[in-house]
Amino acid sequence: MIKIKPVSPLEGKRYPLRERVYLIEILKGMGLTLKHLVRNLATYPTKNRTVVTIQYPEEKREYSPRFRGKHRLKKNPDGSMRCVACKLCVENCPSHCIFVEPDAYPDPSRGNYPKRYEIDITRCIFCGFCVEACPKDAIEMTEVSEMGDSVRAVFDRDFLLADGKEPAS
Amino acid sequence: MWIDYLVWTLQNLLFPLVIPVVLLTGVILAVWVERRGAAFIQDRVGPNRVHIFGFRNAGLMQPIADALKLLVKEEFMPEKADRFLFFLAPALSMIPALLTFMVIPFGDVLVLGKYEIPLQVADLNVGVLFIFAIASLGVFGVVLGGWSPDNKYSILGGLRSSAQMISYEISMGLSIIGILIVFESVRLNDIVQMQGDLLFGFLPRWGIVVQPVGFLLFFIAALAETNRIPFDLPEAEAEIVAGYHLEYSSFKFSMFFMAEYVNMMVASGFIVSLFLGGWQIPWAPTEMLVEWKGPLVAAALQVGMFVFKLWFLMWVFVWIRWTLPRFRYDQLMSLGWRVMLPLALANIFVTSIVPFVLGVY
Numbered sequence: 001m002i003k004i005k006p007v008s009p010l011e012g013k014r015y016p017l018r019e020r021v022y023l024i025e026i027l028k029g030m031g032l033t034l035k036h037l038v039r040n041l042a043t044y045p046t047k048n049r050t051v052v053t054i055q056y057p058e059e060k061r062e063y064s065p066r067f068r069g070k071h072r073l074k075k076n077p078d079g080s081m082r083c084v085a086c087k088l089c090v091e092n093c094p095s096h097c098i099f100v101e102p103d104a105y106p107d108p109s110r111g112n113y114p115k116r117y118e119i120d121i122t123r124c125i126f127c128g129f130c131v132e133a134c135p136k137d138a139i140e141m142t143e144v145s146e147m148g149d150s151v152r153a154v155f156d157r158d159f160l161l162a163d164g165k166e167p168a169s
Numbered sequence: 170m171w172i173d174y175l176v177w178t179l180q181n182l183l184f185p186l187v188i189p190v191v192l193l194t195g196v197i198l199a200v201w202v203e204r205r206g207a208a209f210i211q212d213r214v215g216p217n218r219v220h221i222f223g224f225r226n227a228g229l230m231q232p233i234a235d236a237l238k239l240l241v242k243e244e245f246m247p248e249k250a251d252r253f254l255f256f257l258a259p260a261l262s263m264i265p266a267l268l269t270f271m272v273i274p275f276g277d278v279l280v281l282g283k284y285e286i287p288l289q290v291a292d293l294n295v296g297v298l299f300i301f302a303i304a305s306l307g308v309f310g311v312v313l314g315g316w317s318p319d320n321k322y323s324i325l326g327g328l329r330s331s332a333q334m335i336s337y338e339i340s341m342g343l344s345i346i347g348i349l350i351v352f353e354s355v356r357l358n359d360i361v362q363m364q365g366d367l368l369f370g371f372l373p374r375w376g377i378v379v380q381p382v383g384f385l386l387f388f389i390a391a392l393a394e395t396n397r398i399p400f401d402l403p404e405a406e407a408e409i410v411a412g413y414h415l416e417y418s419s420f421k422f423s424m425f426f427m428a429e430y431v432n433m434m435v436a437s438g439f440i441v442s443l444f445l446g447g448w449q450i451p452w453a454p455t456e457m458l459v460e461w462k463g464p465l466v467a468a469a470l471q472v473g474m475f476v477f478k479l480w481f482l483m484w485v486f487v488w489i490r491w492t493l494p495r496f497r498y499d500q501l502m503s504l505g506w507r508v509m510l511p512l513a514l515a516n517i518f519v520t521s522i523v524p525f526v527l528g529v530y
Contacts, residue, residue, distance in 0.1 A: 023385075026489075026492070026493065029492045029493065030488060030489065030492045032492075033210045033488065033491060033492045034488065036209070036210055036211075036212060037206065037209045037210045040209040040210075040212060041209055044209075044214075050212065051208075051209070051212050051213060051214050052212050052213070053213050053214040055214065
C-alpha cells in the first residue's frame, strides 16, 4: 500500500503547541482585523482617514510638479504663437504622433508659423521629448492627466493653444 | 369570529410568506455588511457609489444594483449540460435554505387575550432533526450544480463540496447531541425556553455556557456547511475558478448566491437558538417583560434580541472570512475526521457522564 504523506512546507519543523492548537492564533488574527476595522471606521468621518482609498473624482492624488501630462502650446506676450514650425519636435517624437504643417507669415521678417499643429494623443507616450527638443520653448506639458474624451483623439493647434479648453473660435 | 380567522391567517399564511421575504431582504443587508466590512478590514472604503436619486445610503444600494444587473444578464447554458438538472440545481440549493428557517423560533409565544400566536412558522416537535434533514438536501443543489454543466472545474467543486459536507455533517450532528442531552428535547422551542433558566442563580443557562466545546465544534461545522472561508473549497476562486456555480449566470447564479447568504442566516439562527439563548434576553424572562410593558413590547424586544444575536453571528462569519485563508484539502479532511470527530465524541461522553458524577440524576 502506498502511504501518501501530506507534504507541508514546514516539514520537520514543529510549531509550539500554542500555535498548533490554531484557535488562539485565529483569535489573535481576528483581533488584528478587528483593530483595523475599528480604526478605519473611527477615523472615517474625520480628516485623517486611515483608509488608503482615494475617492477619485472628488479627491485626487497629488502629482509631482514635474508630471508630464497634456501638452500646451505657449504664446508670446503679444498673443502670437511661439512655435516657429521648425519640426524638431516632430523629428524627436519616438511615437510619431506630432504633425506640423508650416506656413509663412505675410510679413517675411516674422518667419514661419504652424498652420497645423496636431498631436495624436492616443499615440503619445508622454515622454516629453518634444519639450526637450523645442528651441523656442513653445511647447510644455501640464499636470493635467484627465484627457478622456469620446470625440477628440487628435489635439489640434487651437485646442493646444487654448490651454486644453475648448477654443473660443 | 373574524378575529379567529385573522389569527389563523397570520399564523398559517402571513408568516410563511413574510419570513422568506425577510430572509431575502436580509441577503441584501448581508452582502452589504460583507463588502463594506471586508473593505474596512482591508483599509479600503468599499462600494459607496451606487445611488437612487442621489441617495447613496453608504453603499446599501449596491446589492440591489447587483441583483438588477444579474436579472438582465444573459442566461447561459453550456451545450452539453444536462438541461433538467441544470435548472433544478439552483432551486435545490435555494429551497432547503429557506425551508430550514421555518422551524426556528424568533420570539416567545405571543399571548393576546385568549389567542396564542407562536412567533415561529412551524413549531415542530422534531425541529432540530428537521433542520438537519432539510439542510443536508442543500448539498444536492451544489453537487448537481457541479455535475450538470459538464465542466471540469464545476465537477471538482461539486466533488469537494460533497466530500466536505459529508465529513462535517457528522461532526455537526454529533456536536449537537450534547445539547440534546442537556436540554432533553429536539424541539427548538423547548431548547430556547430552557435557556432562559439561570445557572447558580446568575449565569444564563445558554448552550454556550453548558456546552462550550459543542458550540465551538458546531460553529466550525456550520462554517464548513455553509461553504464559508476557511472552508470555501467548493468555490475556491483561485483554484477551480468558481467551482459548482461556474457555468451559472443571471438569475440562476443569483439563486446560488442568495442561497449561500440565506444558509448563513439559517446557520446563525440555528446557532443562536441552540447555543446563544435564542430570543431570550438574559436575566429578563418573558413574564417580567410582559408585566413591564405588555405582551406586544415583550415580543418586539425578544424578536429584536433574536435579530441582534443573529446579525452578530453573521458579522462573525464575515469577520472570519476576511481574517483567515482557505484550508488545503488534506488539512480540511484532517480537521474534520481527526480533530472534530474525536472531540465531538469525547464531548458526548463527558456530557453523558458528568450528570452522574455530580449526582444530578
